[in-house]
Amino acid sequence: MLRLLDFVPFDRRRLGLAAIAGLALLAGLIWSVDRVMYSRALSQEKAAARDDAEILAAGLRSELDKVSLLPIALAGDLQVREFLEGDPSQTGDLDIRLANLAKQSGSAAIYVMDKSGLTRAASNWNQPTSFIGSNYSFRQYFRHALTQGTSTEFALGTVSRKPGLYIARRIGSAADPLGVVAVKIEFDKLEESWRKATDGVYVTDASGVALLATNPIWRFRLTEEGQSRPRNVGQDKKRFGLAKLEPLLIGSARGSEKREIVEAPLLDTLQPISSEGWDLHLLVDPGRSAAAAIASGRLAVALALATTVALAFAMFFVRRRRESLQEEMVAQRTRTLRDQLSQANRLATLGQISAGVGHEIGQPVAAMRVFAENGVKLIGCGRVDDASANFREIVGLADRLGLITGELRRFSQRQPGPRRLVQIGEIVDGALLLLRDRIMSMNVTLRVPAAEMLDIAVVAEHVRLEQVLVNLLQNALDAVDKNGEIVIEVSLIDDKVGLRVLDSGAGIGAEDSAQLFHPFATTKPDGLGLGLVISRDIMRDHGGDxxxxxxxxxxxxTMIIPHTQ
Structure with a gap:
C-alpha cells in the first residue's frame, strides 16, 4: 500500500523539517534570552537595593544621633538635680524647658522620674496624655538605667499607645541615685517617607522582632530567626501590648498591589543600624524590572528575524537605546544618592561638632544673662548710662548668636542653594566658625592666608565648598596632636584658585594614599570612608578637583576651583 507521504516532494519535506527546527531554535533562543535578561535585572536590582539600604540606614542613624546626647546632658543638669532633691521652685520652669527641648529635637516626649519610677516633670505636662504622675518602675529601661546607668528600649507607650524608642539615663550616682531621665523618639514621619519611596522597609531588633515598618501589620511580628528563640510572655505584654507575637509573613512588599506579569522573589537587603542589634531590611520587588528586561530582550529577538540588514540595524538601535536609558537611570540615581550622601555627610559633620558649637553658644548666653542682671541693678541704682552700655553688650552677643545659628542653618540645608559669586574668605570664615571651639580646645596653631588672598572671588555653591573645607579641616584636626599646626593657603595659578590645607600630623603612608579617594577606604576606626569621595565629587561638579x-x-x-576674573 502506498503512503501519502511518498507523494510529497522531497523539498517540501525538507522545508517542513527546517521550519520545525527553526521554531525549536527560536523557542530556545527566546528562552535563553529571557533567562539572561531576568538574571541581569535581578543583579542590577540587588546592587541598587544595597545602595538604597545604606542611604536609609544612614537616615535612621541620623534620627537616633539627633537625640542621643539629650539624656546625657539632662542627667548632669543642675536644675534637674535640684528638682529631684526637693526644690519645688523648679517644677514649672523645668516642665517648660523640657517642652522646648522636645520641640527643638523632634522628640515625642522628655520626662524626669524619681528613683521610685514616679514621673515628676515632663515635656507633655499640659497635654491630656501627660506622663506626670505615671509610675514607670515596671519598665525595663527604667530598671536598667537605675542600676547600670543607661538603657534603651523600644516599646508601646502605656499612655499614648504609640510605639517608640526610649533612651534613659540615671541621674546621680549608682550608690545614691536621684532618678532617671528618659527621651522617647517616635518614627511616624520616617516610616511615612519610607512608605512613599520604597516597596517596603522594616527594622528588627536583636531578638528578631520587627519594630519599625512601612506596613503597620508587620510591626511587632517575629522574623524566622526570632521564632526559634524563647520569648518572655510577660515582658512582651508590657513592651508590645501582645502576649503572643505572630510570625512575620511577607507575600508582596506593597501588600494589596497587583503583582507584575513576571513573578520574582522579593529581595531582602539587610543593613546593620546600631550596636543594640538593630537591622534595617529593604524589600525590593524586582518583577517590574524583570518584566521590562524580558520584554526588551524579546523585542531584540523579534527584530533579529526580519533580515540580515535589518538585524544589524535593529540590534544596533536597540542596544544604543537601552544603554542610553540605563545610563540616564543610573545618572539620575547617582545624582540623587550623591545629594543624599552629601546631605548625610553635612549632618554627620554637624553631629561631630555639635558639642563645640554648643559651647560657642553657651558662652554668649551666659554672658547675656550676667549683663542683663547687672543692667537691671544699674537701672535700680539710677545709673542709666551704665545700664545702656550693658544692654549694648547684650545686642552684640545676640548678633554673635545669630551669626552662629545662621551658619548652622545654612550648613544643614538639604538644597545648598544656587551658585553665586563668593569670596574665599567667606568659605574660610564659615568653616572656622563651625570648628572654632575644637581648634581652641586642642590648642592648635592655625595659620590663615593674607587678607588680599581671601578677597579672591569664585562662582560656586557656598555651602558645598564650605562642606569640603570642613571635611579637610576635620581630617587635619584628627591627624594632629594637641599644640599641632594647621595651615590654610590660597594660591592663584592661571585660571585656577588653589585652596590648600596642610597639617603637622604623622602623614599618610604610600599604601593608604593610593586608596584615599576609594569609597569606604578609611584609616579611622569609626570612619565610613566617604568624606573624601564626596568632597572630590563636589569639586569636580564645580569644574575643579x-x-x-x-x-x-x-x-x-588642595581644593582646585575655577577662578572668576
Missing part, C-alpha cells in the same frame, strides 16, 4: 599633594613635607590636600 580635590587632590592629595604627595611628596610635601606635611600632609596636604
Amino acid at each position: 580635590l587632590v592629595f599633594n604627595d611628596g610635601e613635607q606635611r600632609t596636604c590636600f
Whole structure:
C-alpha cells in the first residue's frame, strides 16, 4: 500500500523539517534570552537595593544621633538635680524647658522620674496624655538605667499607645541615685517617607522582632530567626501590648498591589543600624524590572528575524537605546544618592561638632544673662548710662548668636542653594566658625592666608565648598596632636584658585594614599570612608578637583576651583 507521504516532494519535506527546527531554535533562543535578561535585572536590582539600604540606614542613624546626647546632658543638669532633691521652685520652669527641648529635637516626649519610677516633670505636662504622675518602675529601661546607668528600649507607650524608642539615663550616682531621665523618639514621619519611596522597609531588633515598618501589620511580628528563640510572655505584654507575637509573613512588599506579569522573589537587603542589634531590611520587588528586561530582550529577538540588514540595524538601535536609558537611570540615581550622601555627610559633620558649637553658644548666653542682671541693678541704682552700655553688650552677643545659628542653618540645608559669586574668605570664615571651639580646645596653631588672598572671588555653591573645607579641616584636626599646626593657603595659578590645607600630623603612608579617594577606604576606626569621595565629587561638579599633594613635607590636600576674573 502506498503512503501519502511518498507523494510529497522531497523539498517540501525538507522545508517542513527546517521550519520545525527553526521554531525549536527560536523557542530556545527566546528562552535563553529571557533567562539572561531576568538574571541581569535581578543583579542590577540587588546592587541598587544595597545602595538604597545604606542611604536609609544612614537616615535612621541620623534620627537616633539627633537625640542621643539629650539624656546625657539632662542627667548632669543642675536644675534637674535640684528638682529631684526637693526644690519645688523648679517644677514649672523645668516642665517648660523640657517642652522646648522636645520641640527643638523632634522628640515625642522628655520626662524626669524619681528613683521610685514616679514621673515628676515632663515635656507633655499640659497635654491630656501627660506622663506626670505615671509610675514607670515596671519598665525595663527604667530598671536598667537605675542600676547600670543607661538603657534603651523600644516599646508601646502605656499612655499614648504609640510605639517608640526610649533612651534613659540615671541621674546621680549608682550608690545614691536621684532618678532617671528618659527621651522617647517616635518614627511616624520616617516610616511615612519610607512608605512613599520604597516597596517596603522594616527594622528588627536583636531578638528578631520587627519594630519599625512601612506596613503597620508587620510591626511587632517575629522574623524566622526570632521564632526559634524563647520569648518572655510577660515582658512582651508590657513592651508590645501582645502576649503572643505572630510570625512575620511577607507575600508582596506593597501588600494589596497587583503583582507584575513576571513573578520574582522579593529581595531582602539587610543593613546593620546600631550596636543594640538593630537591622534595617529593604524589600525590593524586582518583577517590574524583570518584566521590562524580558520584554526588551524579546523585542531584540523579534527584530533579529526580519533580515540580515535589518538585524544589524535593529540590534544596533536597540542596544544604543537601552544603554542610553540605563545610563540616564543610573545618572539620575547617582545624582540623587550623591545629594543624599552629601546631605548625610553635612549632618554627620554637624553631629561631630555639635558639642563645640554648643559651647560657642553657651558662652554668649551666659554672658547675656550676667549683663542683663547687672543692667537691671544699674537701672535700680539710677545709673542709666551704665545700664545702656550693658544692654549694648547684650545686642552684640545676640548678633554673635545669630551669626552662629545662621551658619548652622545654612550648613544643614538639604538644597545648598544656587551658585553665586563668593569670596574665599567667606568659605574660610564659615568653616572656622563651625570648628572654632575644637581648634581652641586642642590648642592648635592655625595659620590663615593674607587678607588680599581671601578677597579672591569664585562662582560656586557656598555651602558645598564650605562642606569640603570642613571635611579637610576635620581630617587635619584628627591627624594632629594637641599644640599641632594647621595651615590654610590660597594660591592663584592661571585660571585656577588653589585652596590648600596642610597639617603637622604623622602623614599618610604610600599604601593608604593610593586608596584615599576609594569609597569606604578609611584609616579611622569609626570612619565610613566617604568624606573624601564626596568632597572630590563636589569639586569636580564645580569644574575643579580635590587632590592629595604627595611628596610635601606635611600632609596636604588642595581644593582646585575655577577662578572668576
